[in-house]
Amino acid sequence: MRKSTSKLLVAITIMLSIIASYAQNTKTKTQNASDSEQAEQTDQLAAVFNNYFAIKDALVKTDGAMASAKSTLMLSAINAVKMDKLEMKVHMVWMKVIADLKEDAEHISDTKDAKHQRDHFNTLSKNIYALIKASKQTTPTYYQFCPMANKGKGANWLSKESAIKNPYYGSMMLTCGKTVETLK
Structure with missing residues (x-):
């Protein structure tokens, strides 16, 4: 037993x-x-985000030709996104912003005039902000604000760096602004 x-x-x-x-x-x-x-999912949007940051950096330098070239690359990245690979929450935001992203990227790519590019960068930044906020980022992204941009109404942008480098005024007012949110 x-x-x-x-x-x-x-x-x-x-x-x-x-x-x-x-x-x-x-x-x-x-x-x-x-x-x-x-x-x-992160790979789907990485090229879109990276090209956005490249456009921002070109506008900081008031380099309309570079902003135009990077915006053309951003359009390609937008068109390459496979929506079915996005998490539902991100997919819903993507559906809301895709038309505006394309329109702003097209306007920025169609000109080398930094002033006109900056007008469209304002709305491009709002839509990229919504996407970054909905998606999970591995590194912090800084949402920054310049009160003087947009004809005194103020405008936001996103940056990989916490230091202020204003894309709306470039060297004229490079450090004008502040970080209003850190996205992680």
Whole structure:
């Protein structure tokens, strides 16, 4: 009787070990799939965000030709986004902003006039802000504000740096503004 109880306990221990191992493997696979989906979503928007920051940097330097070139790249990145790969919350924001993103990027790419580009950069920034806020970022993004831009109404932009480098006035008022929100 004792031997059969001992064998039964060993068999139960082995079965519990197998079940625990299976559960852990399933959990790991689910987590890896979730991580993979998150990475794919981030990759979908990374080129859009990176080109936005490149446009911002060109406007800081009042380089209309560079802003135009980067905006052309941004249009390509926007058109390459596979909406079905976006998380639902991000997908819903994307659907709301895509037409305006394209319109502003087209206007910025169609001219080398930094003043006209800056007018469209204002609304481009509002829509990129909505997208970044909805998506999960691995590094902080700084939402910054210049009270003098937009004919004194003020305007925002996003930056990878906490230091103020104003894209609306460039070297004329490079440090005019403040960070109003840090997105993580």
